[in-house]
Amino acid sequence: MNRAVALRIAACGLMGLGAALLIAALLLSTYTKGKIAKIPLDIDTTLVSDGTGTVFDPASLNSQKFVVDKNVPVTSQQQISVESPSNADVVTLQVGNTVRRTDKQQDNGLLLALVDTVTLDRKTALAVSSDTNPGGSVQKPRAIGDTQPPTNVALPHDGLAYRFPFDTEKKTYPYFDPIAQKAFDANYDGEEDVNGLSTFRFTQNVGYDADGKLVEPVKYASLYGDDADATVTARASLWGLPGDPDEQITMTRYYAAQRTFWVDPVSGTIVKAQEHGFHYYARDALKPEVTFADYKVTTNEQTVESQIASARDEGDVVSLWGRVLPITFTAVGLLALVGGILLGSFTLRAESALIDPGLDDTTGHGFFGRRPTDTGPMPAAEAATEKIPTQRPSDLPPDRPA
Known part of the structure; x- marks a missing residue:
């Protein structure tokens, strides 16, 4: 499994966790509180x-x-x-x-x-x-x-x-x-x-x-x-x-x-x-x-x-399930959801850069640090070399066997 796939799975997991916590907070503040706020037996x-x-x-x-x-x-x-x-x-x-x-x-x-x-x-x-x-x-x-x-x-x-x-x-x-x-x-x-x-x-x-x-x-x-x-x-x-x-x-x-x-x-x-x-x-x-x-x-x-x-x-039990846990779950859920979205966005950019580095060249520099093409002469090691053509047989001297 490469790093991009792992990041994608992590992003999906964070977003799933965030959504689950938000749903749990809603249930705790409505359904669960109604089940707990009762006269004791x-x-x-x-x-x-x-x-x-x-x-x-x-x-x-x-x-x-x-x-x-x-x-x-x-x-x-x-x-x-x-x-x-x-x-x-x-x-x-x-x-x-x-x-x-x-x-x-x-x-x-x-x-x-x-x-x-x-x-x-x-x-x-x-x-x-x-x-x-x-x-x-x-x-x-x-x-x-x-x-x-x-x-x-x-x-x-x-x-x-x-x-x-x-x-x-x-x-x-x-x-x-x-x-x-x-x-x-x-x-x-x-x-x-x-x-x-x-x-x-x-x-x-x-x-x-x-x-x-x-x-x-x-x-x-x-x-x-x-x-x-x-x-x-x-x-x-x-x-x-x-x-x-x-x-x-x-x-x-x-x-x-x-x-x-x-x-x-x-x-x-x-x-x-x-x-x-x-x-x-x-x-x-x-x-x-x-x-x-x-x-x-x-x-x-x-x-x-x-x-x-x-x-x-009695009030502490109701407060725990009806207020404290819903607030906590909501806060953690939102953080997880936002974190998952940001991680997912980062993963998509990383995959795009690997497939086509030029797609990432929108901010003046490459995603992996590639040098832009319009910033001046390139170093000699990166310069294009001229290919010298090979002579054809018809161009050989007449006194030299083919």
Whole structure:
């Protein structure tokens, strides 16, 4: 194989490599990123929020009057894990939600408990339903000492739940509230730095208006068959109401909430949250009479750091395949393509010069250094020599034999 053929093969190889890298960059930035930017299937985390509130004392159920304590330390906890069905397209999250007053032990401090299950589209983070899966369920409460396995009640979900989508936008999203059992708007409210991470802030009002005024509270949806915790009838003295102490008064439980989410826009991870929950009993929805739980909690620092680390890990994977590698492949591909074209051009000129040196004499000198013909006398070694003709026999002298 001569040098010209080798150069031609090298040029073709460089151009092929450049084209392949450019195609790979295009696929990585479109198709591959779409396959990677999904909710992980290995979520197993506990989110803790701390705060204070005015809350009911469960022990007072057996007293002469319901007791409501103020400035009580309150903790909200979410235990999130992945359940079936979960695959390449959907993920099912099971979330155990509890709110308890930490100044009381065990069940005496438990205020709220809910096990919520929801199936989400791994790309959009929206709840999905099918014929065999209603998109979500909640677990029926069990009595203390109940040895029967938990029973789930189908609860179709809609909107987002526990996460926002990858590449979160500055817009309003429907966000599901499992207590109210329906979705409410989570409105974009600006950008904010959280421990060095740039986040989008969203706010959600359930039963409140934008000014924090109670306008449309939700009637509490009981999970008990007899609505035991949604409608309560007790003596007026237990409620702490004036008048006949033995009069039976029936009150309905209502619920309202205000939430703020700080969301990593790349991965959709909620890195921080603040919640004001209000559960109360009243005969008129807009006139609270007996508070069950009025609390405000914020994600604690340890949970924030953990969520930020998770968000960055997810974002790094997406960034690697969706931005870093495409940019790198594009740059290297262009260099390879241009290098192949230049090498190919050089090879063609070299072959042309070997076939016809005169074709290369366009710049005043030959490709291989040949001297142009119009630059003056040539050296003697290169000068044309005169050929002396040979005498013919007829020109020989007559006295000399032929």
